[in-house]
Amino acid sequence: MAKEREHIVDEPEESVLTEVESVNSDVPVLEARNLYHIYGSNQEDGNVVALRGLSVSIDAGEVVAVVGPSGSGKSTLLKAFGGLMKPSAGSVFLNGQNMTRITGQDLVRLRQDTVSFIFQEGNLLPDLNALDNVAQPLRHAGVRAREARRRAMEMLDSLGIADRARSLPSTLSGGEAQRVAIGRALITDPKIILADEPTGALDPISGRRIIDLFRDLNEKRGVAFLIVTHSKEISSFANRALELRDGRFIAQHGNDVDDEDLASTRELLIDDTGTMSLPPDVLATLGGPGRFEINDLDRDNIYLERVLSERITVEGNVQMILAPVCPACAFDYADSSDEECPSCGSSRPMVSSS
Numbered sequence: 001m002a003k004e005r006e007h008i009v010d011e012p013e014e015s016v017l018t019e020v021e022s023v024n025s026d027v028p029v030l031e032a033r034n035l036y037h038i039y040g041s042n043q044e045d046g047n048v049v050a051l052r053g054l055s056v057s058i059d060a061g062e063v064v065a066v067v068g069p070s071g072s073g074k075s076t077l078l079k080a081f082g083g084l085m086k087p088s089a090g091s092v093f094l095n096g097q098n099m100t101r102i103t104g105q106d107l108v109r110l111r112q113d114t115v116s117f118i119f120q121e122g123n124l125l126p127d128l129n130a131l132d133n134v135a136q137p138l139r140h141a142g143v144r145a146r147e148a149r150r151r152a153m154e155m156l157d158s159l160g161i162a163d164r165a166r167s168l169p170s171t172l173s174g175g176e177a178q179r180v181a182i183g184r185a186l187i188t189d190p191k192i193i194l195a196d197e198p199t200g201a202l203d204p205i206s207g208r209r210i211i212d213l214f215r216d217l218n219e220k221r222g223v224a225f226l227i228v229t230h231s232k233e234i235s236s237f238a239n240r241a242l243e244l245r246d247g248r249f250i251a252q253h254g255n256d257v258d259d260e261d262l263a264s265t266r267e268l269l270i271d272d273t274g275t276m277s278l279p280p281d282v283l284a285t286l287g288g289p290g291r292f293e294i295n296d297l298d299r300d301n302i303y304l305e306r307v308l309s310e311r312i313t314v315e316g317n318v319q320m321i322l323a324p325v326c327p328a329c330a331f332d333y334a335d336s337s338d339e340e341c342p343s344c345g346s347s348r349p350m351v352s353s354s
């Protein structure tokens, strides 16, 4: 197994809650430029490049979904965006401030004022009851215990779980625990919530309630969201969905995307190094890898055509298609264009058609 070598940003013992700065809606709430992250490893399998030149900009109040197979770098990018981990290269701006440049108290304060996290599970401190879990970020920011508890109680009330205030996390249902986690995330009045598969561990009904809550928070309080998700419901409420593959964004989907017909509604992203990666189903439709010539090119427009006489396949004219069955669990994909096995979660590879 690759050795963990993340740079966890130190939190000072004490800190003071600053007044929430007025939202400057001209400045993106989160902007990442050319992020790279390499996990070092002692093993022979070498280093893992988890992010490869990733850039994104999220406006105040925007909801962005991130979709992609497991191992594509979703959790890594979320940690880098929220300052839980220093990326190997590149910059992250929170509310216009370059987070990768500042340290110590300034960094803590910027994060406190701007960003909160919700993970799939394990968001709560097991020894604190629901009320104290929600109050804790305020305590951490220097608010007195009584005041912190009062505000936490209001928060639990607004989330419809005031009756669970004295319960320990182990006695809460999955949906209740996730509501408490949302309370914890909201209590510092963040401008953006970064959520890593927040409904992944929940049953469909609890998941639906969490999504409704996110939507409400977005509409009523203008909180921006970046949500890593497999849920089509979340993707459909997002303003746009970014598709991550091998550490870079390869495509963007607009609102109301029909998941059954991704190929025709995609916008393909070309990054600032000039690299474009094609989603596997687009590559399959195109007829697989090969050599292409530029038939027409001008500003904002490129037209490619395959050089048919020179296929660069190794043996004969091998056509690549999306694997018809999952190599891990033998799930039959039938006619679907899923890129991740709905049964076991494995990434769907390309295979030769013969």
Ligand SMILES: Nc1ncnc2c1ncn2[C@@H]1O[C@H](COP(=O)(O)OP(=O)(O)O)[C@@H](O)[C@H]1O
Binding pocket: 002, 003, 004, 005, 006, 039, 040, 048, 049, 050, 068, 069, 070, 071, 072, 073, 074, 075, 076, 077
């Ligand atoms: N702590 C770590 N040390 C080494 N490699 C890691 C670590 N965390 C993640 N990786 C690797 O980085 C890549 C991206 O992982 P991750 O961001 O967790 O992807 P996702 O959340 O999309 O499943 C994977 O190849 C994974 O094995």
Ligand SMILES: [Mg+2]
Binding pocket: 074, 075, 076
């Ligand atoms: Mg992950």
